[in-house]
Amino acid sequence: MNTLTIAKREMGSYFTSLIAYVVTTVFLVMSGYFYYTNMVMFVMFVGSDVKLGLWQQTFYDIRFVTVSVLPLLTMRLFAEEKKMGTIELLFTSPLRDRQIIMGKYLACLAVFAMMLALTMLYPVLLKIVYQLEPAPLAACYLGLFLMGGACIACGIFLSSLTENQVVAAMSTIGVLLLLWFLDWNEGIAGSAVVQVLHQLSFSEHFLNFIRGIIDINDIVYYLSVIAFFLFLTGCSLESRKWRGIK
Amino acid sequence: MNAIEVDHLTKYYSNARGVIDLSFEVNKGEIMGFLGPNGSGKTTTMRMLTCFFPPTSGTARICGHDILKEPLEVRRKLGYLPESVPLYLDMPVRSYLSFFAEVRGIPARQRKARIDEVLDKCSLTHVAHRLIGKLSKGYRQRVGIAQALLHDPEVLILDEPTIGLDPKQIIEIRSLIKGLGAARTVILSSHILSEVSAVCDRVIIIHEGKLVAVDTPHNLTRRLQQTPKILVRALGPAEAITKTLRSVPGVLSVKPGIDGPDAFIVDAEEGLPVINSLAQALCAQNLSIAEIRPVDMTLEEIFIQLVADDTEVRRQ
Known part of the structure; x- marks a missing residue:
């Protein structure tokens, strides 16, 4: 109940401050551009395999937009409250820390879901002229949604560490890119290390989804990343108790 | 409870x-x-x-x-x-x-x-x-x-x-x-x-x-005020007023007040009707009284005194 109250306020704040509109616009323009160029490429050069290939390529590109845009949604969640001091109001209200964290997380996730829902316009338009397979597309959306959820959890954690929003956003982008590129160094490391990095990195798990494969492994991976970062956020909020905020 | x-x-x-x-x-x-x-x-x-x-x-x-x-x-x-x-x-x-x-x-x-x-x-x-x-x-x-x-x-x-x-x-x-x-x-x-x-x-x-x-x-x-204090404002030469006030029995000291040139603070002994005596003395000297009243210590004074005492105790 209280979680939803927090979520509702955060959603309201996203829209009254125009952040949601700006971020959504950039996201839609960029993803629309990728979608258009990829489709043109497929129509002109590949011809076949639009069923899977077009979506694979397009979501591979949209993933990049997601990683660079979501930190701008998450950066304010705790950093702004700390800077304005409003966090003190929440901490002295009859709310549990986890309700505050989950409320904020759900609000951001809802904005992201809305952004994704708007991109569904592209396949709907395509369907008018071309017979589409919905299943691989559904896998793509599920993958992107889960990965976005992980990005948001990471962003919330880093936002809870600072009261400076730019610091929160930049560090989130850094961590997310690192998580993405983690296994791009096969040449250097031994095979065992690469195996581990493969399992840890965002990219390997995401690629399965956009190939049209829904593997329980990958779902569990993203859910664990989300749980891990939300747990760290809880620890970060808890730290006020032994650090003492002046 | x-x-x-x-x-x-x-x-x-x-x-x-x-x-x-x-x-x-x-x-x-x-x-x-x-x-x-x-x-x-x-x-x-x-x-x-x-x-x-x-x-x-x-x-x-x-x-x-x-x-x-x-x-x-x-x-x-x-x-x-x-x-x-x-x-x-x-x-x-x-x-x-x-x-x-x-x-x-x-x-x-x-x-x-x-x-x-x-x-x-x-x-x-x-x-x-x-x-x-x-x-x-x-x-x-x-x-x-x-x-x-x-x-x-x-x-x-x-x-x-x-x-x-x-x-x-x-x-x-x-x-x-x-x-x-x-x-x-x-x-x-x-x-x-x-x-x-x-x-x-x-x-x-x-x-x-x-x-x-x-x-x-x-x-x-x-608690902190040891002796009663009285504020007196009177019209006339300051020297004459001070002298008159000092002559009243029970008055311990007379200091110029901070509220203006015509104000004086009188420290008085406890238990005597000093205000009456002061007023009578001034009237007898034909010095007209503008104001005469007992003053409490302001919280500012209390505060400074308490904090000073505290610091002193700690130093010892």
């Missing part, structure tokens, strides 16, 4: 002293002033009472609920106005209050009536639909107080509620607080002494994190 019982509350920061071994009680329905220079530990104490962070040692009970064992229950009983009056500036007043009404668990059906009530009490009704960010400091302060009052808390903790306001607003907020005191317990911190003596039933003075005194403003004055 007291509304607030503070039991050997201590807080250390990693790099600084916060509050050391603070114990006091606040009765139900009392307005308690919390007085100390900046950085003396007022905000730290309030933050522990509101369960913002726990004490290093010691504890406190609010309406019988322990701040360590039942923090959520304590927060339910409390209304709190933090020192910097943090507000969501991007929300209109009514939505802001509505959000906290929901957080505070006020049932949806009663919410509107309750919000209207606090809006009215804090004279905010005409700005209810404006963005908080567009309001002046005085109005924001009132929104903060309205938020603290929303759930009709038994205990109200206000951290420097009048800081940064203009004199008219200060008077308004003070009378608002005074009106609240009848029904609930209020702790209010301040470093302005006149404010505390105007509003509070009792005063706690802390200095460098330690309790220096707890008493009513009246008792504090009496």
Whole structure:
């Protein structure tokens, strides 16, 4: 109940401050551009395999937009409250820390879901002229949604560490890119290390989804990343108790 | 049962002293002033009472609920106005209050009536639909107080509620607080002494994190004032007036007052009707009296004296 109250306020704040509109616009323009160029490429050069290939390529590109845009949604969640001091109001209200964290997380996730829902316009338009397979597309959306959820959890954690929003956003982008590129160094490391990095990195798990494969492994991976970062956020909020905020 | 019982509350920061071994009680329905220079530990104490962070040692009970064992229950009983009056500036007043009404668990059906009530009490009704960010400091302060009052808390903790306001607003907020005191317990911190003596039933003075005194403003004055003081304003040559005043039996010393060139402060022996004698003496010398009255020590003087005593004791 209280979680939803927090979520509702955060959603309201996203829209009254125009952040949601700006971020959504950039996201839609960029993803629309990728979608258009990829489709043109497929129509002109590949011809076949639009069923899977077009979506694979397009979501591979949209993933990049997601990683660079979501930190701008998450950066304010705790950093702004700390800077304005409003966090003190929440901490002295009859709310549990986890309700505050989950409320904020759900609000951001809802904005992201809305952004994704708007991109569904592209396949709907395509369907008018071309017979589409919905299943691989559904896998793509599920993958992107889960990965976005992980990005948001990471962003919330880093936002809870600072009261400076730019610091929160930049560090989130850094961590997310690192998580993405983690296994791009096969040449250097031994095979065992690469195996581990493969399992840890965002990219390997995401690629399965956009190939049209829904593997329980990958779902569990993203859910664990989300749980891990939300747990760290809880620890970060808890730290006020032994650090003492002046 | 007291509304607030503070039991050997201590807080250390990693790099600084916060509050050391603070114990006091606040009765139900009392307005308690919390007085100390900046950085003396007022905000730290309030933050522990509101369960913002726990004490290093010691504890406190609010309406019988322990701040360590039942923090959520304590927060339910409390209304709190933090020192910097943090507000969501991007929300209109009514939505802001509505959000906290929901957080505070006020049932949806009663919410509107309750919000209207606090809006009215804090004279905010005409700005209810404006963005908080567009309001002046005085109005924001009132929104903060309205938020603290929303759930009709038994205990109200206000951290420097009048800081940064203009004199008219200060008077308004003070009378608002005074009106609240009848029904609930209020702790209010301040470093302005006149404010505390105007509003509070009792005063706690802390200095460098330690309790220096707890008493009513009246008792504090009496306790520290060794001899009665009398203020005399008379028209005439200062020398003649001083001489006349000195000649009265029971007068220990005569000093020029700080209120103007014609004011004098007379230290008198206790138990004698010195005021009468002074007046008669002046009349006998044909010096006309503009004013003659006993003066209490101001809280400023009490405060400086208490803090000085405290520092001295520590040095020994």
